[in-house]
Amino acid sequence: MxxxxxxxxxxxxxxxxxxxxxxxxxxxxxxxxxxxxxxxxxxxxxxxxxxxxxxxxxxxxxxxxxxxxxxxxxxxxxxxxxxGLHDAAAGRLRLGASTTLAQYLIPPILPGFQAQYPRVELTLLNGNTEQIAEALLHGQIDLGFVEGQVKNRDLHYELLLHDELLAVRRAGPGGPPAAALPLAEVLRHPLVLRERGSGTLEVLEFALREHKIKLSQLTVAMYLDNTEGIKSYLEASGALGFVSKRAIEKEVAAGRLEIVPVRELHLTRRFDAVWVQGQPLPPAAQRFLGYAHQRLSDAAL
The missing domain is CATH 1.10.10.10 (Winged helix-like DNA-binding domain superfamily/Winged helix DNA-binding domain)
Incomplete structure (x- = not known):
């Protein structure tokens, strides 16, 4: 329309x-x-x-x-x-979401959708951005939600909302830095990063590339395949990580983690809905996509 x-x-x-x-x-x-x-x-x-x-x-x-x-x-x-005026939606809806979305954004909106469309059987596959793309191309899911910079030409992407990655470390007695730290100083910390194939690592890699910095030049203490693991590692170590602002609200409020402002580094990214290029979405997937847009845009206000 x-x-x-x-x-x-x-x-x-x-x-x-x-x-x-x-x-x-x-x-x-x-x-x-x-x-x-x-x-x-x-x-x-x-x-x-x-x-x-x-x-x-x-x-x-x-x-x-x-x-x-x-x-x-x-x-x-x-x-x-x-x-929503009629309850014709029924059957199975197979969703997939990359890790940050699957942990923090999609699950909270599922109960409301189920209440509105009780005849739709929902499943949610969790994987990194690369894995969700593969699941779509192999027909294992109907609709995906991913983050990252690189797009697959066989898939169609639609903006869901914007996100930001923040530098985070264990909270210290003195509190977070009052002023933004130089990028070079921040990168001298041991780093805990997401695994290859994740949208989070991809965004960081692209941003560092603009400063002529390669991942191979950094001191990486650990690669982990989920944000919860990274947060736990940070709380127990002197390392620094890059995590979605949507994933650390509770830990920052509780004084367990602190945000480190970084000069010259802006880690913004998109969260996209994604499906196979040229293939129409099933009705249940169309409805869930519309519902997700509404709920997540309302939450961002």
């Missing part, structure tokens, strides 16, 4: 890149340019400035982005409500 041109525009606006928007939407860059130009002609306004190879939003573009985000959210809510 929503205008695909608005999706294209919003993707360019998020990335400030026509190339990245084309990659995200699995269309060509000329097609992205065509859709944006059609919108510009429709509104008789320039939406982007293109100077010296850089893309930025015009004032009109910023206004349109604000409304485009609201329109997208209204469409999701409308779909969820209309589907």
């Amino acid at each position: 929503s205008d695909f041109r608005l999706r294209v525009f919003a993707s360019v606006a998020r990335h400030l890149s026509f190339t990245k928007a084309a990659q995200e939407l699995f269309i060509t860059q000329p097609a992205v340019t065509k859709h944006v130009r059609e919108l510009e002609r429709s509104y008789d306004q320039r939406l982007f400035e293109r100077r010296a190879g850089r893309v930025s939003l015009t004032e009109a573009g910023r206004v349109l982005l604000s409304y485009a985000e609201q329109i997208t959210e209204l469409h999701r809510r409308l779909d969820s409500q209309l589907h």
